[in-house]
Amino acid sequence: MSDHDEHDEHEHGPDTVLHVGGAAPYDVVVGHHLADRLEDLVGDARRVAVICPEALQDLAEEVATPLVESREELEVTVLVVPDGEEAKTAEVANDCWEALGEEGFTRSDVVVTLGGGATTDLGGFVAASWLRGVRVVHVPTTLLAMVDAAVGGKTGINTAAGKNLVGAFHEPSGVLCDLSLLESLPRAELVAGLGEVVKCGFIADPEILRLVETTDPDDLVASSPVLRELVERAIAVKIDVVVADLKEAGGSEVSGGHPGREALNYGHTLAHAIERFESYGIRHGEAVAIGCVFVAELAHRAGDLSADVVERHRTAFGRVGLPTTYAAAPFEDLVAAMRVDKKARGSVLRFVVLDDVARPRVLAGPSEEHLRAAYEALA
Numbered sequence: 001m002s003d004h005d006e007h008d009e010h011e012h013g014p015d016t017v018l019h020v021g022g023a024a025p026y027d028v029v030v031g032h033h034l035a036d037r038l039e040d041l042v043g044d045a046r047r048v049a050v051i052c053p054e055a056l057q058d059l060a061e062e063v064a065t066p067l068v069e070s071r072e073e074l075e076v077t078v079l080v081v082p083d084g085e086e087a088k089t090a091e092v093a094n095d096c097w098e099a100l101g102e103e104g105f106t107r108s109d110v111v112v113t114l115g116g117g118a119t120t121d122l123g124g125f126v127a128a129s130w131l132r133g134v135r136v137v138h139v140p141t142t143l144l145a146m147v148d149a150a151v152g153g154k155t156g157i158n159t160a161a162g163k164n165l166v167g168a169f170h171e172p173s174g175v176l177c178d179l180s181l182l183e184s185l186p187r188a189e190l191v192a193g194l195g196e197v198v199k200c201g202f203i204a205d206p207e208i209l210r211l212v213e214t215t216d217p218d219d220l221v222a223s224s225p226v227l228r229e230l231v232e233r234a235i236a237v238k239i240d241v242v243v244a245d246l247k248e249a250g251g252s253e254v255s256g257g258h259p260g261r262e263a264l265n266y267g268h269t270l271a272h273a274i275e276r277f278e279s280y281g282i283r284h285g286e287a288v289a290i291g292c293v294f295v296a297e298l299a300h301r302a303g304d305l306s307a308d309v310v311e312r313h314r315t316a317f318g319r320v321g322l323p324t325t326y327a328a329a330p331f332e333d334l335v336a337a338m339r340v341d342k343k344a345r346g347s348v349l350r351f352v353v354l355d356d357v358a359r360p361r362v363l364a365g366p367s368e369e370h371l372r373a374a375y376e377a378l379a
């Protein structure tokens with residue numbers, strides 16, 4: 001992650017600044033080589049804790065060095081956490097709290113997360129809970145974290161009962177989406193990130209679907225202007241939704257009503273159940289693709305979604321290389337896992353479904369017959 005220079009400006013155009021309004025406004029910057037923006041975001045902090053997975057330790061040092069050099073009194077500590085979902089445990093959060101305690105971290109200090117969605121979820125949660133909330137700046141290094149996890153303030157860890165069951169809403173004070181970091185991202189990780197992008201296309205922005213359907217998937221690489229447009233569009237979808245309903249309070253069964261923030265959970269009810277069943281051995285974006293096809297099948301049976309739009313799910317997710325079939329888990333196990341989904345109310349399962357592209361709503365209490373048939377359609 002190096003500094004932005006004239007060459008970047010010439011080759012990739014100016015950085016894009018997407019503003020997130022609300023009670024705690026912040027900017028999401030999309031561009032190339034954004035390291036020089038971090039100093040401003042750290043502001044007058046005395047201490048910075050950079051939370052990153054082991055594989056990104058060198059990058060963390062690269063980020064830390066200019067900060068240390070920028071101000072004599074600034075202390076920067078790198079906290080290394082496990083890779084992926086293994087970081088999202090109470091034990092790892094506790095290790096981070098202990099480290100912040102040893103550093104004497106105060107309310108004016110700053111956590112910087114550097115990593116994928118699991119790192120931003122964990123680091124955001126540590127920042128949300130330490131002293132009941134210190135500033136956090138996210139520097140996402142995967143496509144999924146850029147378009148989803150780093151934006152909107154959801155933070156959390158997993159428990160034995162399921163994914164993200166403990167957490168807090170804690171908005172970052174800034175997000176730096178440095179697309180040059182995607183150059184070294186394994187292809188499968190980039191493809192997984194496209195799962196959340198395509199999801200945004202279905203719930204709110206048909207132009208995303210058009211771009212995905214008309215671009216050669218091999219051209220979706222870090223330096224591609226189309227990828228950048230997809231990133232910016234997906235973030236814009238997310239910003240619109242979280243500004244209107246930060247704490248997911250608007251999800252209701254009011255007929256014809258938009259589900260508020262729950263719309264972003266499209267495909268996630270089954271996705272989280274599959275991830276848990278697979279002991280997080282499947283990438284989140286892959287599970288989301290499967291979950292979206294499932295819920296499209298459900299909406300076709302229990303609602304108004306046309307067979308054409310169901311098929312469009314298969315082609316859009318499949319085109320970028322994401323899975324659209326799944327049969328590994330017994331239906332009953334997945335239903336049991338879905339019962340602890342945050343959208344469930346009492347014994348009633350609730351799903352975000354579509355009536356058409358960009359027309360999301362909540363479906364409450366679908367019949368077991370419809371659920372089973374939708375799951376069987378994934379096989």
Ligand SMILES: O=C(O)C(=O)C[C@@H](O)[C@H](O)[C@H](O)COP(=O)(O)O
Pocket residue numbers: 148149152154163164196261262264265268342
């Ligand atoms: O930001 C949201 O709201 C979302 O639901 C976005 C999801 O894509 C994301 O995976 C989120 O972390 C899932 O949240 P959860 O509340 O279902 O745990």
